[in-house]
Amino acid sequence: MNRVRVIFPFLCLLVTAAEYALAMAPLPEYSHHQVFQKDLVTLSRGDDADNQIMDDMYRIDIKNIAVTFDYYPESAYADCLARVEFVMRPGQIRPVIHFDPAIRYNAVSSILLNSERLDFSQAADVRVLEYAESTQDALEFQRDLEADTEHTLEIAYRLPLPELYPRFSTEVSDLEGRGNEEIFPTINTPHELARHRLTFRVHSSTVFRCIGSGLVVKSGSDVQQWIVDTEREMASGTVMFALLPEADTVLEQRNIAGVDVRILAFVGGASISAAFNQLTPWLPQLEADLGPFPMPHGISIFLVSSGGGMEYYGGTITSLWALEHEVFHMCYGCSTILATYRDSWLDEAVNMWHELSMDPAFAPIGNDYRSNIVSGRSPVAVGFDRRAYDEGARVMEAVARALGGRSDMIAFLRYVQQHKQFAPFTTWEFLDYLEDFSGIDMRGRFADWLFMDEEVHMPEDTTIRHGLRASDLSPPEAIRQKYEVLRRRKR
C-alpha cells in the first residue's frame, strides 16, 4: 500500500503529460477495439535459466527493420508497411513479434511471413501470447521456421495518431518498459539489436521538419520525405524520430567540440540558447570522462518546456531540466547497453552517480543494505526498479570508494564505455569487467545489495524526489489555440 500511495502522484503526472496528446484521439474509422483471445505462456527454467527464458520468449534475432510511414497529419494516422528480417534464435522454431497496436486495435491489414499470406483473425495463423513474467504480449505466427536461414515478415497496418496537434514522434518510456513496439513490429528488450531504416512520407500542404537517430536525409519530390537510418544495429527502444510543422517550431544547429548538435523546440517554448549554454561545457566534459562522443552524426534534441526526458541513440526528447542527464545516456544507455530491462538500473545508477558524486559528501550504500533491485524482476519483465536513481547511485559510490575515489571510478567507467559499446552486458558481467580492470571482486556485496530473494524493507520511490517523469510534448498555448481555430473552421 505504501508503495502504491507513493507511486500514485507520479502516474498522475504521466497522465497529465499524455492527456493533451491522447485523450481526444479517436481511432481511424475502420479501426475498432477488439479483444483478442490470449494464450498464457509459462517459460521454462533450466541450468542456464535466464538465457533460456529470454530465448523462449523472444525467439527471433532481428537483423533489419525497415518501415515506410505514409503520414496524413490532417487525418491523424499513418499507413505503414514494415519489413522485419530475422533468423531464429538457437533451438527456436516458431517466431513471435512484439507489436502492441495489432493487439490493441484492429490495425493490421496484411501479414506476409516469407511471402505467405497469414490471416490475423485466424488462430491457425496468428495467436496472441501473454506471459506470467512480463506485461509484454507477443504475436506468435503458427509456422515452424528453419534455423540458420534469414526469414522475412511484412506487416501492413494503420497507426492511429494524436488528433489535436500534428506531431508524429517516438514516446518511449524505459521506466515503464514501453518501447517502439507501439509504432512498429520489433522485439522489446534492450539486447535485441537491429538496423533500422524508417521512411516518412508526409501527405500534407503543411511544411514539416524531421529529426531523428543516426543519418536523417530529406529526399523525394512528390511528397515531403525523410529517411532515418540508424546505420548500425541498435535496440529498437533507442530509435528516435520527431516530425512537427515547420511553422510551429525552431531548429538550430551548432557544432560543440566536434559534435553536431541540432535542437528543435516549439516557437514560444523551451529556450534553445539555454540548452546550448548547458551543452557547451557538458559535451567536452563527457568526452574527457568517458571518451569520444559515440554517435557519428551527433545528437538531435527535441527540447520541450516541462516534464523530464527520454534518451535515444543520438537523440533525446527532453526538458532543459533533464538535458544533461539524457545526454550522459548517449554513453551509458544508448551505446553501452545493458542486456535486460532489469539490468538497466545500472545505466541510471552510473548516470546519477556521476552527478551526485560531484558532492564529496555523497555517501556510499551501507554494507548492511539489502534489496532485490535486480533479483526482484524476471529477465523478460519490462521496466526497471526505481531505486536505481538513489540506492543504485550509492552502490556506484561504494564501487568508487573500493577503486580509490571518483577519478578512479571515472577511469573504470571510461574503460567499460570504450570496450563494450553495442555489446549488451548484465549486472554480473559489469562485475567481471570491474575485476578485469582492477582485480577487485565485488560479487558478494552486489549479491547482498541487489540480488536478495526477499524484499527486506519497503523502498521509497525516489523518482519523485529526482523529478523523474515523462517529458510534456504538448505545444505552448498559442499554438494550441491556432489549431483549435483551424479545427472549428473545418467543421
Ligand SMILES: [Zn+2]
Ligand atoms: Zn536516465
